[in-house]
Structures are given as C-alpha cells and as structure tokens.
Amino acid sequence: MYKRLGLDFFIQQNVAVLASSLLGKVLCTKQKGLFTSAMIVETEAYQGPEDKGSHAFRNRRTQRTETMFNRGGFAYVYLCYGIHHLFNVVTGPEDVPHAVLIRAIQPIEGVELMMKRRKMLKILPKLTAGPGTLSQALGITTAMTGTDMLSPDSPVWIEDRQYQIEPEQIMSGPRIGIDYAADWIDRPLRFWIKDSIWVSRQR
DNA sequence: CACGGGATCGTCT
C-alpha cells in the first residue's frame, strides 16, 4: 500500500506552500468497497481569518465552518449553488482555519466507476476538471465533511506516491469565483501543473 | 468560441 500523508504535512502553517505541495499527491476514496484514486493537479489556498475569500474570514465560526478550526487533515466539504459538493483539506494547527480547495484531478484507478458516476461514455477532461465534477467522480459528498483523513478507516484520504512535480512545472495565478474578495482577488493562491489537460482552466 | 441563463438548496442575515 502507499503511504498516506500524515499530520506533519497537514499542520504546516503556510497554506500557500502546502497547496502547491499537494500537486502530484493522490486523492483516494473508498465507499462500500468501491475504490477510486486520482492525482491532484489543481488547488487553491484559503488563508483562514485574513482571507476575504474564505468562509472562515475573521474567524467566523458557524455550524458549517466549525470543522475548519480542527487541526490539519480533516475534510471540509460544503454545498455550492445547491448542487455541487466542494472538497477541501483543512490545514494548519488547531484553531487556525486554513483550507485548500481541490479544483482538479487526473484519474488513476476506478476510471470506469468515475465515468458511471458522471454519466459519461468517454474519458474527457471534464470527467474530473473542476471542484464540483471531481467530487461527483469520486463520490464525495457533504456527508464526508468533518471526517479525519488521518483515521485509517476514513472514506477519503490523500496518499504520497512519490510522483515528482518539478518546481518549474508549478504554475500559480488568481483564484476562481471570488470576485467579492476585494484585495484578495489577485493574489496568486491558485496552483496547477503546467500543461496538464486535467486542470479546470488553462492560463 | 463567447456569452447568458437556469438549476437547486443550505447557510447566514
């Protein structure tokens, strides 16, 4: 079996560095014996209390955001537009509500299952390009929010399979869909693998 | 290819 990312990885304080480090790691799910895996190719960092784009801006604690205040390694999944389940990794130490949104992945195992879940007949980038579509492909829902990915029996986790992503392959730019976030709009907190056909938007 | 709108509902005001 492959090694899961551990606490030392997830509690790193610099969420931007952590978000770029997640590129090349492998997101896995297993439910009812059904296994899927995919390499992370696009992420966005949300810098907790200081970040106007974050749900936890100004340390806002609500029933929804409460899980973001856990130590790193928990899953934060929320419903967007009433339809899409967006998957985040909580990062940093306890009470620091940083999170990384996974925006796109490259399928590895369980591709047929992903296609079935997405109601697609061909393998195309739109199978997993975009935070809503990748959750559908992996079977991730809001029911998984608050689960500890460091727990051996969690339905979702992240592995290190030693895929090497060279620094020059890592691109960065503004995040998507947070036009309301004022001076945080233009910060380069989105990261993706250069020339990957699996990212949600090229740039 | 660029846009424009509809879907759909939990969450917060």
Added chain:
DNA sequence: GACGATCCCGTGT
C-alpha cells in the same frame, strides 16, 4: 430572502 470557492446547455458568431 438573497446568494454562492459551479456546471451545463443553448444561442449566436
């Protein structure tokens, strides 16, 4: 009661 860290499909060029 308004809106969103999105996606898909339709229309027009």
